[in-house]
Amino acid sequence: MLKEFASKELPKVEKEMCDFINAHTTNKDLKEAMLYSLQAGGKRIRPLIVLSTAYSFCGQLGVNAYQTAAALEMIHTYSLIHDDLPAMDDDDLRRGKPTNHKVFGEALAILAGDGLFTSAFQSMTQMIMEPEEKLLLIQLLTKAAGTEGMVAGQAGDMAAEKTQVSLEVLKRIHREKTGALLTYAFVAGGILAQQTEYVLDQLQQLGAHMGLAFQIRDDLLDVVGTTEDLGKKVGQDARQEKSTYPRLLGVEGAKQALVKELSAAKKIINQLMEVDDFDAALLEDLVRMFTL
Ligand code: GRG
Numbered sequence: 001m002l003k004e005f006a007s008k009e010l011p012k013v014e015k016e017m018c019d020f021i022n023a024h025t026t027n028k029d030l031k032e033a034m035l036y037s038l039q040a041g042g043k044r045i046r047p048l049i050v051l052s053t054a055y056s057f058c059g060q061l062g063v064n065a066y067q068t069a070a071a072l073e074m075i076h077t078y079s080l081i082h083d084d085l086p087a088m089d090d091d092d093l094r095r096g097k098p099t100n101h102k103v104f105g106e107a108l109a110i111l112a113g114d115g116l117f118t119s120a121f122q123s124m125t126q127m128i129m130e131p132e133e134k135l136l137l138i139q140l141l142t143k144a145a146g147t148e149g150m151v152a153g154q155a156g157d158m159a160a161e162k163t164q165v166s167l168e169v170l171k172r173i174h175r176e177k178t179g180a181l182l183t184y185a186f187v188a189g190g191i192l193a194q195q196t197e198y199v200l201d202q203l204q205q206l207g208a209h210m211g212l213a214f215q216i217r218d219d220l221l222d223v224v225g226t227t228e229d230l231g232k233k234v235g236q237d238a239r240q241e242k243s244t245y246p247r248l249l250g251v252e253g254a255k256q257a258l259v260k261e262l263s264a265a266k267k268i269i270n271q272l273m274e275v276d277d278f279d280a281a282l283l284e285d286l287v288r289m290f291t292l
Contacts, residue, residue, distance in 0.1 A: 002285035006048055009061065013047045014039075016070035020123045025115060033104040033112035034119075037077050041095050045214075046072045046185045052282040053189025053203065059277065064127045065192045068137055071120035072188070075145050076181060078116035081109055083154070117145075137191055144184035153177025165243045171212065179211025186210070199275055206268040206283075213261040213290045219244040220254050220292060255292065262287055
């Protein structure tokens with residue numbers, strides 16, 4: 001069901017992102033660099049979470065849902081461009097293609113990231129909806145992407161490369177670096193579907209478990225290598241000697257940790273079944289997607 005939903009809905013997010021960049025980027029080279037990374041073939045997990053969460057509660061999607069999903073993916077794309085820069089991970093390949101700075105040079109890649117970051121918020125300010133709801137969606141995204149979320153996590157991750165860290169520190173880094181945007185995706189879906197504080201709190205917790213599961217799974221795939229991504233990643237992490245779940249817990253321990261996070265996620269989805277009109281099918285499929 002999630003697969004069909006994704007095939008039907010994600011092209012609308014693609015269009016939303018590209019139309020916005022095309023309409024609002026005056027410099028041709030900058031536009032090309034931004035579109036290059038946006039169209040480089042990401043899995044679109046974050047937009048898929050926004051849309052499937054909103055749809056699970058109200059069975060329909062308004063234009064604001066696509067705009068929010070598009071803004072979130074623009075921020076994710078900016079973070080990948082900057083993460084690949086020589087000053088950070090210094091990677092030549094992303095999603096099997098040359099990284100943005102390899103194609104466009106470092107200066108334009110920095111600006112492409114800056115452009116995507118600011119365009120995301122610019123597009124959200126244009127959403128036509130209740131001002132309070134819009135402000136909340138924007139405010140929570142600044143928090144998730146910024147110095148209490150992804151940017152803080154990236155700083156923590158850089159510091160952790162030089163030293164072995166505890167499981168607690170590793171969890172915090174991932175909660176901020178990748179978990180914050182994933183959690184936002186669930187909560188934003190709930191806000192777009194006009195859900196109560198109680199539901200938003202449940203979605204926050206669901207996002208936290210799914211965010212950790214996403215990271216543990218990613219770490220495990222680097223070791224056990226069951227997906228296509230593996231070949232691209234093993235070299236990187238082995239070179240960096242980073243602290244990862246399998247390194248701290250062993251492969252079996254990391255697998256158990258993944259199962260634990262996904263069971264907690266399922267429990268929350270079961271609780272949400274008490275909410276009027278909630279249909280669990282899409283979110284249950286999402287949990288299955290995060291399984292090894
Ligand atoms: C530069 C501020 C700043 C932040 C960078 C997310 C991030 C923070 C860096 C990405 C580095 C990385 C490999 C993180 C591990 C989690 C992960 C696999 C992220 C990639 O997300 P996917 O799998 O990517 O959703 P696609 O390519 O599908 O969009």
